[in-house]
Amino acid sequence: MERREHPVIQNILGRRSIRKFTLTPTEPGVVHILLECAFAAPSAHNRRPCRFIVIQRREILDQLSVAHDSGKMLAEAPLAIAVCADTSLYPEGDTAWIEDGAAALENMLLAARALGLEGVWLKVMGRHPREERVCPILKVPAHIKVIGIAALGYPAEEKAPHHGIDNNAVYKDCWGGEK
Amino acid sequence: MRIRDSETIRAILGRRSIRRFEERLVEKEKIELLVECGCAAPSAANSRARHFVVVTDRELLNRLAEDHPYGKMLFEAPLAIVVCGDPEKSDFAHRYWEEDCSAAMQNILVAAHAIGLDGVWLGVRHAPGKEESIRKILSIPNHIAVLGIAVLGYGKEKKEPHQGIDQGALHMERW
Numbered sequence: 001m002e003r004r005e006h007p008v009i010q011n012i013l014g015r016r017s018i019r020k021f022t023l024t025p026t027e028p029g030v031v032h033i034l035l036e037c038a039f040a041a042p043s044a045h046n047r048r049p050c051r052f053i054v055i056q057r058r059e060i061l062d063q064l065s066v067a068h069d070s071g072k073m074l075a076e077a078p079l080a081i082a083v084c085a086d087t088s089l090y091p092e093g094d095t096a097w098i099e100d101g102a103a104a105l106e107n108m109l110l111a112a113r114a115l116g117l118e119g120v121w122l123k124v125m126g127r128h129p130r131e132e133r134v135c136p137i138l139k140v141p142a143h144i145k146v147i148g149i150a151a152l153g154y155p156a157e158e159k160a161p162h163h164g165i166d167n168n169a170v171y172k173d174c175w176g177g178e179k
Numbered sequence: 180m181r182i183r184d185s186e187t188i189r190a191i192l193g194r195r196s197i198r199r200f201e202e203r204l205v206e207k208e209k210i211e212l213l214v215e216c217g218c219a220a221p222s223a224a225n226s227r228a229r230h231f232v233v234v235t236d237r238e239l240l241n242r243l244a245e246d247h248p249y250g251k252m253l254f255e256a257p258l259a260i261v262v263c264g265d266p267e268k269s270d271f272a273h274r275y276w277e278e279d280c281s282a283a284m285q286n287i288l289v290a291a292h293a294i295g296l297d298g299v300w301l302g303v304r305h306a307p308g309k310e311e312s313i314r315k316i317l318s319i320p321n322h323i324a325v326l327g328i329a330v331l332g333y334g335k336e337k338k339e340p341h342q343g344i345d346q347g348a349l350h351m352e353r354w
Contacts, residue, residue, distance in 0.1 A: 003212055003294055008289065009293060013216065036344060040192050040340075041285060054350070099302070110289060123278070126274045170231045170232075174234075174316075177232070
């Protein structure tokens with residue numbers, strides 16, 4: 001078997017941002033596996049800052065679809081998982097939790113695809129007034145930052161897999177080194 | 180098939196931080212595939228503001244090992260992929276390069292585990308002074324941000340897969 005035919009590699013290269021979903025609800029057990037995969041991401045010094053809000057109630061998904069300016073697909077998606085970080089574990093100004101949350105979110109998107117779901121990573125933190133609109137719906141306290149939301153569901157669109165390496169993005173041994 | 184038997188789920192749960200490596204070198208084809216998997220990670224508004232410095236030169240790996248307080252495993256590892264961001268590329272890149280580079284890093288680590296390699300995410304961005312010194316060692320320009328280093332090789336230690344959910348970390352519908 002060619003290495004790029006490996007199912008895990010195919011899963012990574014095949015993950016695309018999917019924004020159209022069928023109305024099918026997610027199967028039982030799926031959410032638990034997605035969360036396990038999220039918690040399996042590494043965290044700096046194993047501080048484990050990630051917190052998750054699992055959203056499946058139509059009313060809340062609909063509210064988010066209006067509040068998030070790039071989140072219209074949430075009106076169709078049967079599942080959203082908000083990835084949050086508990087910033088109270090960190091000294092003022094230390095934002096190392098961003099990396100941990102992003103790794104957890106990527107794990108969930110990879111895992112979702114492996115289970116027949118697809119989805120898209122919606123950024124929340126750092127966009128205004130998006131952040132101020134989304135956080136009250138989720139009722140997160142002030143020390144909890146919402147890094148992003150994975151909108152998930154069974155796909156109603158298909159996209160070709162990723163292929164190749166970004167132009168000029170790889171160097172050998174040092175910056176500018178032979179490609 | 181139980182859903183947790185999916186190869187991707189097993190690769191995600193089976194990826195652990197591995198810091199001991201065999202001497203065996205990593206094949207070029209595998210290195211290219213890892214970088215391709217890094218490039219397949221999503222980025223804000225498709226800004227793709229990431230760069231990868233692939234380090235296999237023993238002398239440079241040793242210098243990185245000497246420089247980073249938690250980087251001793253680089254004396255043994257045959258491969259380091261330094262994941263960098265270009266915050267100046269666009270407004271989206273400026274806001275989100277760190278999240279996007281983290282997703283690329285995680286793709287590399289999961290892919291590595293799937294193809295028989297293992298490794299550890301060595302943080303640079305939040306290690307005081309390290310971004311600066313690593314830029315010097317690898318001639319990385321000042322406007323480029325260094326997220327971290329995927330230290331990789333054929334693992335010489337084994338750890339149990341991850342399992343379960345952190346107590347108290349899960350909320351349903353709302354906080």
